[in-house]
Amino acid sequence: xxxxxxxxxxxxxxxxxxxxxxxxxxxxxxxxxxxxxxxxxxxxxxxxxxxxxxxxxxxxxxxxxxxxxxxxxxxxxxxxxxxxxxxxxxxxxxxxxxxxxxxxxx
Numbered sequence: 001x002x003x004x005x006x007x008x009x010x011x012x013x014x015x016x017x018x019x020x021x022x023x024x025x026x027x028x029x030x031x032x033x034x035x036x037x038x039x040x041x042x043x044x045x046x047x048x049x050x051x052x053x054x055x056x057x058x059x060x061x062x063x064x065x066x067x068x069x070x071x072x073x074x075x076x077x078x079x080x081x082x083x084x085x086x087x088x089x090x091x092x093x094x095x096x097x098x099x100x101x102x103x104x105x106x
Contacts (some may be wrong), residue, residue: 003056004090007051030072041055041056041057042054
């Protein structure tokens, strides 16, 4: 199942730049390893904003939940810096176009 992930990151007021960016670096290393393994199909950092967008390929919501708990931000106790986490299930547009053939017939 393809999922689009949107993550909005916020630096806590009491965190130093070194601490914040060190944790984010660990998360980036894990994300790039997941990309190499094929779980992450593509990943971007939004220019000018502390946001990340990724396309994930996971078997189920259970797999997704387990994967999140294994990420450095969660394992190291920094999940609170992720202020907004959104997952959007994706389906191929070609499949939707096939459904439209039936829907358009009334």
